[in-house]
Amino acid sequence: MSMRFRNFGGIYQFMVTDEEDLAQIDSLDAARWAATSAPLHDLHCDPAFLAYLDPEHTGRVRVSQIIAARNWLFARLGRRNVVKGRLEQIPIDAIAAEGDGAVLRAAAQRVNREQKSTDAAQISLADVRAFKGGYHKLLANGDGVVPPDLIPEAEVVGLLKDIMATVGSVKDRGGSDGVDAAHLDTFKTKAQAWLDWRAKESEAAPWGADTATAAALIAKLDAKIEEYFLHCDLLRQESPADASLKLTPEEFRALRARDAAAIETYLKSSPLAPPEARGVLVLDERIAPLFRDDTFALRDTVLGRALGAPTRELTRTTWHQVKARFDTYTAWLKAKPAEPFDALGADKVQGYLKGELPARITHYIELDIAAAKELEQIDALEKLLLYVRWLVELTNNFVNFSAIYLPKETALVEMGSLIIDGRRLDFCVKVADRAAHKALATESLIFLVYAKISEKAAGGESFEVVAPVTGGEKGRLRVGKRGIFVDNKNKEWDSEIVEIVENPISVREAMFAPFRRASKFITDKIEEWVGSAAEAQSEQLQTATAEATTSAREEAEAAATASTAAGARAAAPAAPAAPAAPPREGLNINTLILSGGVALAGVGAIFASLFAALTSLKGWGAIFGIVAVVMALSALNAWLKLRKRNMSVLLEANGWAVNVNTQITARIARVFAYTPELPKGATLEATDLLPASDDEGNSTGTLIVLFVVAALIFGSWFAHFKMHWF
DSSP, X not given: OXXXXXXXXXXXXXXXXXXXXXXXXXXXXXXXXXXXXXXXXXXXXXXXXXXXXXXXXXXXXXXXXXXXXXXXXXXXXSOGGGGGGTOSEEEGGGBOSSTHHHXXXXXXXXXXXXXXXXXXXXXXXXXXXXXXXXXXXXXXXXXXXXXXXXXXXXXXXXXXXXXHHHHXXXXXXXXXXEBXXXXXXXXXXXXXXXXXXHHTHHHHOTTGGGHHHHHHHHHHHHHHHHHHHHHXXXXXXXXXXXXXXXXXXXXXXXXXXXXXXHHHHHHHHSOSSOOOTTOEEEOSTTSOHHHHHHHHHHIIIIIHHHHSSOOSEEEHHHHHHHHHTTHHHHHHHHTOOSSOGGGTOHHHHXXXXXXXXXXXXXXXXXXXXXXXXXXXXXXXXXXXXXXXXXXXXXXXXXXXXXXXXXXXXXXXXXXXXXXXXXXXXXXXXXXXXXXXXXXXXXXXXXXXXXXEEEOSSTTOOEEXXXXXXXXXXXXXXXXTXXXXXXXXXXXXXXXXXXXEEOXXXXXXXXXXXXXXXXXXXXXXXXXXXXHHHHHHHHHHXXXXXXXXXXXXXXXXXXXXXXXXXXXXXSSSOOOOOOOOOOOOSSOOHHHHHHHHHHHHHHHHHXXXXXXXXXXXXXXXXXXXXXXXXHHHHHHHXXXXXXXXXXXXXXXXXXXXXXOSOOBOOHHHHHHHEEOOOOOTTOOOOOOOOSOOOHHHHHHHHHHHHHHXXXXXXXXXXXXXXXXXXX
């Protein structure tokens, strides 16, 4: 059969759809494969399938591994056509009747018997895994680990638990802790070493049973006694006054003011006794109270026996003589094995090593290991069913990228669909390191959205994906924009955009982009000017209000004063009325109306002057020609970039080894990012029947005017400097 190639993105790629195509993949040079290597974590299929595919645990799958998997599968299939269906259940008679296939047939028949399958002629992946799940909970599951809870003999269980307590344990296939041959051997070796160490105690102990107590007392006081002799050395060298070694009254009061823990710490760090220049430790009441009991016990039970005569004084030389009597015992203590065999006791450990219990554990271990071959056959049966289900699909994802181009197919690298801003982004790839991915993915020239995907429940799983936006416009896509993510199993997650890589999305959007930027610039400037003007008017209004209030208060006070004076001069003839005072500058409605009219007239004059200046220009065709050129150049630049968009760069940024350039055609662009159509037969009803409000009309008109003015200003600037592009 001839090999069938299909054009995807301008490159002819080999199609793998059945067993005949799969049989020819090694005839295709690796350089003609769409991809030659990929990380396993990017392939969203059965994890056990990927584990079987990568026996060396490299974390990657390569062309050679796919071919090796094909060879393994074909060697065990009698009817290869079962791979075309990509099913998790196959007829048992499709497995080869000879060689390794015959062994797998027998294993499949046993699984069906044990699982009481309703169709004995078929073997399913679900039944195999159910059988393995129960098998792992048995003692004889092939791993060589013996858990105590599966052993019926109480004495053997006791030894197993003691082994686990002293030298550790290992997990078996069912997840229980147990003992294997290595742990049993370690226990026996170290237990014997501990017994041998214990046997040397009589040789190392100079005082027999009293040695341990005496050695412990010496070890407890050794540091303080050596420290005392150092204080004596310091006293002889510096010859300070004896009082200088004691606390001053102020220091004593300060220490008393501290808590008990601080006082105890001070006492522990204090000298064992007041140092003497002659370097002798007097073992009497001068010993510090905190150490007095232990020191007196040392004097009464150890020193006299070690030195051959009772003594109440100790020098550095005699102290070293006492310690030397126990050097052998101290060395013996340091050689003690680390494992806690003391808790078991010498008699119990001796009984374990000389008894039959270790042999019983060995028996159970051998019984368990004997089942390994049978379990390997069950594993191989699972492997065969997984290869039947996934191998054609995986190979097709490597030999070609048809699943990326065909709308009804889902590539193994795809995670799901990002639904956001009224559209679907259907090609989402998981990203482990966004910064590293972005550094390379930017070269794709695609508008990219990086989104954080998290479970709706707080504290759940989260990860990040990258999705290309290949159609429509940017719209309201921005950092912080939220949506939902639907994975390949139709599970819904929360999503939030965390980063955007901006590139042209469409020619139409690029055509108007310069004018949108210019419009935004002009709008921002107008808003800035209006804001500053409003702020100035607000300050003037506040000033006028304050002046009006002050004026009213002054007039009221003047009126009250005049009224009082008039009462005092009631008999005198009335003075002629004073002329009316001119109105003060302040908050006056007439002034406000006049000011507002002047402001409006000024704004109108500005627009009138601008319009007059623009209409007086010659060459309107040139102005609109410049606008057209700007749009054409923007469209051309976008078109050139859009033709270079390359999806394969997104995979390379994730660690794929890609041979082909997966260019985004106009058709495929609509597959990756689109607004779904309304359901067939949907009825459209216009509910907004009222005319647009004046505000809406004015807003629309204002935007149109601003757009036209921006275009005219841009064109007139070029015309003024005679920058002719034609």
